[in-house]
Amino acid sequence: MAPPKNQLLFEPHASIVLVGCRGAGKRTLGFMGALHLRRRLVTEDQYFEKLTGLTRGDYLDRHGRDQFVRQDVDVFKRMLDDNRTGCIIECGMSSFNDEAQAALRDYARTNPVVYVHRESRKIFELMDDDAAARQLLEADASHRRCSNFEYYNLYDDSRPAGPPSAGWNVPGRPQDPDGHGGAVSPGPANLLAAQQDFARFLDIITGRGATKAWLESPFSVAAIPPEFRSYSYALRLRLSYLLSMDLEWAEFEARGDCVELIIDTWPPDLGNEIARQVALIRRHLGVPIIYHVEEDPRGERRRPPEEKxxxxxxxxxxxLRLGVEYISVDLQRDESLVRHVLQHRGRSKAIGNYWYTGLGALPWQDARQVDHYERARALGCDIVRMVRFCTNDSPAECLDDFKRRLNEAIPDPKPPLVAYDFSVLGVRTPLQTRILGPVKHPDMDNGREHLATVSTAYHSLELQFRQFLLDPLKFYVMGSNVSYSLSPTMHAAAYDFCGMPHTFQAVGCSTLDRLQDLCLSDSFGGASLTAPFKVAIMPHLKVKSHHATAIGAVNVLLPLRGRTSAILDHANSRNKAGRAHDFFGDNTDWSSILTCLRRAISPRNHVQPSRTTGLVIGAGGMARAAIYALYQLGCRNIFLYNRTAANAEAVAKHFNDYWAGTPSACPTTAPTANGSRSTSPTAANGAPAREICRVLRSLDDPWPSGFQQPTMIVSCVPATSVDGSNPPAEFEMPPGWLQSPTGGVVVELAYEPLVTPLVAQMRSIAQAELPAWTVVDGLEVVAEMAIEAFELMTGRPAPRTLMKQVCRKAFERQQERRDLNNGAGPEAATSTGW
Structure with a gap:
């Protein structure tokens, strides 16, 4: 049996077209997408003016409506035809024209055409005319017929509290103890959530997401799909529940490796409601989605086959149009329906199902079970899921025997198998299937859910440790000054949340011999590293991530215990004890800084490679990470200031030499708002022709001419004494370096005290009502570091909200203890990392 040909696999660089009505957010998404994919942004208005020499309004006034309509359609067609690769194309109102939509349908045979829409209430608010808004939305529905993908543009409510004119406020003590963004002070909406959602969507439909993550850091959670992990869980969420859910989205965080969205009811406006729920899952949980349409939804009338x-x-x-990561297909359904879905799956992976839900279900011993698996494989299914209802007719050994017979009958490679028994009490045991085990939230009502009635991810993972399939391990933060680290408290809370009996300790040490003694233990799980190990350990590591190599420093150390040399085998050996063959080094300092910058930067300060300027204070390991973070954001004008200029020169030379030797890592072009292409000067060999990283030698010097004032500033100097003898940095910015007319963002890595001299200075500037600056405090960065380290070390999604809450509460307790001791603090708390 030949598998159906996949008709929606496009070339990776095929241009992506955005269509939709006014107010859908196409222009903003187009700009975000062009920045994310490093493509040229083409807008219909700009292209019309480029070809005709007139704006659309001027052309209409000069030539009349009939000629304008003809010219408009001709320009539209040419815009599509001339830009088939390497672009994001934003279509205007011309896409409502019948002839233009015919051109889009033809274009959709070779390129992604994305229908962008959003909540109808937002369109009504924008139009301020209910009749006109209804008419526009009715016409907008025609875009579904000329597109092959769909993106529901959720309203981004990430605007911090407080009026824009208030600038920002730096707290004297951490505010918002619940952990909902209190570290980032009020300012303009930054559209961070929308940017992340759309970037994830583009990564899915272009197929670049998992591949990019794997190449950069194969131990990251995003790098290994759930079906290839040593164990994984699918959180089952029914549409009927989501429409009137009694839990907050934050409570579902880290409850599964993916979400299975089950379409089990038909509410009014079903298509838009499903699109909205997919968008909400992506917005709040950020995990892959399995999309399943229930064959006979409860509460709905039974439909005859010709209607069903x-x-x-x-x-x-x-x-499939929504770009879900997995499409669930019941292979016992109509053959034509099955083949149609497989023909149009695009980059969505197909899960082929065989459900046996009634009494007398086909036993595992039956030879037809192997035949069914073989049929799913022959159809091209990426995963095969076989589930049967049982009473007392199927001992647990029967499924094990079926798996053995399957391995003997069908050679590798073959699709991963998800197989388990269930009864009215739920799954027989969470351990029957190693991957995509069905789980639920512990507080969800069980009334309509039987496959996962008694299973949660916590219960399933805890059971693996109790049965010695996984081992309790010891994790550490190691360095010369770690006694007051907040990491142990955050990691311990995450272990408790997930059901893992690991421990996390702060161990003060300063020699590689002592570090090696701890790492060679069979129970060593991993370590976060601080000074003096970040650079010193580099020559001793067999395997390092792409990022660690570029930065020249490591802050996360993992043992390699795989039975083979394959990295996937090592990654799937996490949470298991044994002798380490070698070690893997990664760097999450940079990505934590990057996350905080993205969260705080305003749209008007979006990164333009040839113009945007960043400034890093310091020249240690964290300064290296900050420079790399700015580079990854697209900044190509990075300045470095350090009290000892020679150290700054060494760091700048490291990065300039690295980037000059790796031209592929340094894109020389980037999209601009008007559709043109911004080009950085390049040498003959493709490497940057100018320095990217430059050193500022004195705080008394004026800002260098020819460069914009910095809009992104990262301070990497300790606010307290590092060695107990030298005074702390007490750093403040020269006023002449803070003259950006659009303000910017300052990331302060120190948090002892939370209000450092730099933070106090920025508070004064805000009170003077100068352009708004946003400050991200050190606790926010520390929490991000712990979150990323937890995921690298355990391979589990981190309970991010919980860890952030614990971080701030632990810091408050430290401050209270110091207040009781009359302010006597540690002599050597660096507080600029772990």
Whole structure:
């Protein structure tokens, strides 16, 4: 049996077209997408003026409506034809024209055409005319017929509290103890959530997401799909529940490796409601989605086949249009429906299902079970899921025997198998299937859910440790000054949340011999490293991530215990004890800084490679990470200031030499708002022709001419004494370096005290009502570091909100203890990392 040909696999560089009505957010998304993919942004208005020499309004006034309409359609077609690769194309109102939509349908055979829409209430608010808004939305629905993908543009409510005119406020003590963004002070909406959502969507439909993550750091959670992990869990969420959910989205965080969205009811406006729920899952949980259409939704009337198949086909197509990571297909359904879905799956992975839900279900011993698996494999399914209802007719050994017979009958490579028994009490045991085990939230009502009635990710993971399939391990933060680290408290809380009996300790040490003694233990799970190990350990590591190599420093150390030399085998040996063959080094300092910068930067200060300027204070390991973070954001004008200029020169030389030798890592072009292409000077060999990283030698010097004032500043100097003898840095910015007319963002890595001299200075500037600056405090960066380290060390999604809450509460307790001791603090708390 030949598998159906996949008709929605496009070339990776095929241009992406955005269509939709006014107010859908196409222009903003287009700009975000062009920045993310490093493509040229083409807008319909700009292209019309480029070809005709007139704006659309001027052309209409000069030539009249009839000629304008003809010219408009001709320009639209040419815009598509002339920009088939390497672009994000934003279509205007011309896409409502019948002839233009015919051109889009033809274009959709070779390129992604994305229908962008959003909550209808936002369109009504924008139009301020209900009749006109209804008419626009009715016409907008036609875009579904000329597109092959769909993106529901959720309203981004990430605007910090407080009026824009208030600038920002730096707290004397951490505010918002619940951990909901209190570290980033009020300022303009930054559209961070929308940017992250759309970037994830583009990565899915272009197929670049997992590949990019794997190449950069194969131990990251995003790098290994759930079906290839040593164990994984699918959180089952029914549409009927989501429509009136009694839990907050934050409570579902880290409850599964992916979400299975089950379409089990037909509310009014079903298509838009499903699109909205997919968008909400991506916005709040950020995990892959399995999209499943239930064959006979409860509470809905039974439909005859001639009505049922077209309706289910439309619903399954919607899941594919939304770019879900996995499409669940029941292989016992109509053959034409199955093949149609597989033909249009694009980059969504297909899960082929065989459900046996009634009494007399096909036993595992039956030879037809192997035949069914073989059929799923022959159809091209990426995963095969086989589930049967049982009473007392199937001892647990029967499934094990079936798996053995399957391995003997069908040679590798073959699709991963998800197989388990269930009864009215739920799954027989979470350990029957190693991957994509069905789980639920512990507080969810069980009334309509039987496959996962008694299973949660916590219960399933805890059971693996109790049965010695996984081992309790010891994790550490190591360095010369770590006694007051907040990491142990954050990691311990995450272990408790996940059901893992690991421990995390702060160990003060300063020699590689002492570090090696701890790492060679069979129970060593991993370590976060601070000074003096970040650079010193580099020559001793067999394997390092791409980022660690570029930065020249490591802050996370992992043992390699795989039975083979394959990195995947090592990654899947996490949470297991044994002798380490070697060690892997990664760097999460940079990505934590990057996350905080992205969260705080305003749209008007978006990064323009040839113009945006960043400034880093310091020349240690964290300064290296900050420079790399700015580079990854697209900044190509980076200045470095350090009290000892020679150290700054060495760091700048490291990065300039590295980037000059790796031209592929340094894109020389980037999109601009008007569709033109911004080009950085390059040498003949493709490397940058000018320095990217420059050194500032004195705080008394004026800001260098020819460069914009910095809009991104990262301070990497300790606010307290590092060695107990030298005075602390007490750093403040020269006023002449803070003259950006649009303000910017300051990331302060120190948090002892939380209000450092730099933070106090920025507070004064805000009170003077100068352009708004946003400050990210050191606790926010520390929490991000712990979150990323937890995921690298355990391979589990981190309970991010919980860890941030614990970080701030632990810091408050430290401050209270110091207040009781009359302010006597540690002599050597560096507080600029772990």
């Amino acid at each position: 198949n077209p309706a289910d086909k439309e619903l399954l197509e919607l899941g």
